[in-house]
Amino acid sequence: MSFCCGVRRRWLLPLLMSIGLVCADGGVSDEIRFFAIPPQSLETALVSYAEQARLQIIFRADLLEGHYSPGLNGSYTVSAATMALLAKTGFSLHFVGPRTVVVDAELPADHR
Amino acid sequence: MRSDLDRCELATHWFLRLQDSAVTMEEIDAALEWIDASEQNRLAFERVEACWHLQAPQEMPADTLTSRPRRVPTYGRIAALALLAVIFLGLGADSPWMPASAPAHYATAVGETRDIVLPDGSRVTLGGASDIAVDYHPYARRVVLVDGEALFRVAKRPDRPFIVEAAGGSARALGTTFNVRRGAEGVTVSVAEGLVQVQLKGGDDSVRLPIGNEVTYSQTGLGASRTVNPERVVGWTRGVLTFIDRPLVAVVADLNRYSPRLITIEDEAIRSIRVTGSVTVGGIAEWLRALENVLAVELHETGGQLRLRSPRPSGPMHGKDRADTA
Numbered sequence: 001m002s003f004c005c006g007v008r009r010r011w012l013l014p015l016l017m018s019i020g021l022v023c024a025d026g027g028v029s030d031e032i033r034f035f036a037i038p039p040q041s042l043e044t045a046l047v048s049y050a051e052q053a054r055l056q057i058i059f060r061a062d063l064l065e066g067h068y069s070p071g072l073n074g075s076y077t078v079s080a081a082t083m084a085l086l087a088k089t090g091f092s093l094h095f096v097g098p099r100t101v102v103v104d105a106e107l108p109a110d111h112r
Numbered sequence: 113m114r115s116d117l118d119r120c121e122l123a124t125h126w127f128l129r130l131q132d133s134a135v136t137m138e139e140i141d142a143a144l145e146w147i148d149a150s151e152q153n154r155l156a157f158e159r160v161e162a163c164w165h166l167q168a169p170q171e172m173p174a175d176t177l178t179s180r181p182r183r184v185p186t187y188g189r190i191a192a193l194a195l196l197a198v199i200f201l202g203l204g205a206d207s208p209w210m211p212a213s214a215p216a217h218y219a220t221a222v223g224e225t226r227d228i229v230l231p232d233g234s235r236v237t238l239g240g241a242s243d244i245a246v247d248y249h250p251y252a253r254r255v256v257l258v259d260g261e262a263l264f265r266v267a268k269r270p271d272r273p274f275i276v277e278a279a280g281g282s283a284r285a286l287g288t289t290f291n292v293r294r295g296a297e298g299v300t301v302s303v304a305e306g307l308v309q310v311q312l313k314g315g316d317d318s319v320r321l322p323i324g325n326e327v328t329y330s331q332t333g334l335g336a337s338r339t340v341n342p343e344r345v346v347g348w349t350r351g352v353l354t355f356i357d358r359p360l361v362a363v364v365a366d367l368n369r370y371s372p373r374l375i376t377i378e379d380e381a382i383r384s385i386r387v388t389g390s391v392t393v394g395g396i397a398e399w400l401r402a403l404e405n406v407l408a409v410e411l412h413e414t415g416g417q418l419r420l421r422s423p424r425p426s427g428p429m430h431g432k433d434r435a436d437t438a
Contacts, residue, residue, distance in 0.1 A: 013316065017303075032426060043357070044341065044388075047344075047354055047356065047389070047390050048341070050389075050390045051347065051352060051354065051390050054233055056389070056390060056392060056395050057261075058210060058388070058391070058406055059387070059388055059389065059406055060387060060388075060406055061357040061358070061387055062386065064388075096402045096405050097401060097402055099395060099398070100401075101402075102402050103406075
C-alpha cells in the first residue's frame with residue numbers, strides 16, 4: 001500500500017505541486033472537487049470533506065473532540081481543500097490506501 | 113341487525129380516530145386489530161371510508177400523491193358520516209374501493225440494495241441484507257422493518273398515516289423522507305425531510321423529529337435526539353456509509369450488510385472503541401486496513417473472512433500471523 005508524499009508536510013506540498021510533481025497517491029490530490037462544508041465540528045467537517053472529495057476516511061471519534069471548523073466553500077483540488085481545512089489545527093491527513101485517508105495529530109514542532 | 117349497527121359505529125369511531133393527527137400508536141394498533149378481526153369489520157370500515165371520500169368530491173382522487181387541505185368542515189362531515197353510516201347498511205356489499213391487499217415481503221442479499229415503489233407511490237430503498245413487510249390498507253400504510261435498513265420517501269397522504277415498525281417502536285410520518293436502521297445499538301430513525309414521530313410500543317415515550325435529527329431506541333428506551341446531516345441520511349443509497357462517533361461493533365454490523373467477506377471482531381476490548389469515518393461499499397477492505405493506522409487493532413484476511421483483533425504480544429507464534437496481513 002503506497003503512502004502519500006504527504007499532506008503532512010504542509011509547506012512542501014504547494015511547492016512540489018507548483019513545479020509539477022504528482023503525489024504518490026496516483027493523482028487523487030490533484031482532482032478538483034466542489035466543496036460545500038458549513039461551519040461545524042472538525043470531526044463532521046472532515047467527514048463531509050471526504051465524502052465530497054470521494055475519499056474514504058477513518059479516525060478515532062475522540063481524536064478531534066472540542067475542535068471546530070469554519071468550513072469550506074468552492075472548487076479546490078483535494079490537497080488544497082485539505083490544507084484549508086486543517087491549517088493551524090494541529091492535525092493532518094495521510095493516505096493509507098489509494099482512496100483512503102486517516103487523521104493524524106501532528107507532533108509539536110520541537111518534537112519533530 | 114343490532115351487531116351490524118355496533119359494527120358500523122365502531123367502524124366510524126376508528127375511522128375518525130385515524131383521521132386525527134393526535135392519534136396514538138396504541139389507537140392505530142387497536143384500529144388495525146379491530147379492522148383485521150373479521151371480514152365484516154373490514155368491509156364496514158371501507159364503507160365508512162368510501163362515504164367519507166364521496167362526501168368530498170373536490171378532493172384529489174385516491175391515487176393522487178399530492179395533498180390538498182380538506183375543505184369540508186369536520187363537524188359537517190361527522191354528521192354526514194353518521195347519516196351515511198345508517199344508510200349504507202342497506203347498500204350492497206360490492207364496495208368500489210380496493211380491498212386491503214395481502215402483506216408483501218421484500219428482502220435483499222448482502223451487498224444488494226433495491227428500490228421499491230409502493231402502491232401509493234411512496235418509495236423505499238432497501239439496504240443490504242434487509243427485510244421489510246409492507247401491509248397496506250386503504251386507511252393506513254404500515255411497514256415492518258424486519259431486519260437491516262431502509263430509506264422511505266413517503267408520498268403525502270394526510271388521511272393515511274405511514275408507519276414503520278421496528279423492534280418495539282415505530283416511526284410515523286405523513287409525507288417525508290426518513291431512514292430506519294436496525295443495528296447493534298438498537299433502532300435508529302433519521303429524518304432527511306419533513307417531520308416524523310417516533311413512539312415506543314406500550315409506553316408514553318415519544319419524540320417528534322424534525323428534518324436533520326435522529327434518535328435511537330432500544331430495550332432500554334428512547335435515547336436523546338441528536339442532529340444529523342440530512343444529506344448523510346440518504347448517503348448509503350449512493351453506496352457511501354458514514355459513521356459519526358459509533359462503536360466498532362455497530363460499524364462492523366452495518367458493514368456486514370455490504371461486505372462480501374464476513375467481518376468479525378475477535379476481542380471484546382476493541383468492540384466498544386468509537387470511530388468516525390466514511391466508507392464506500394466497494395472499499396470496505398481498504399478502509400478496514402486503514403484501521404490498523406488508527407487503532408491498536410490488526411486486520412487478518414484469512415479464509416474469506418476479515419478478522420479484527422487486538423495486536424498480540426510479539427513472540428515466536430506471531431510471525432505466522434503477520435504473514436497474512438502483509
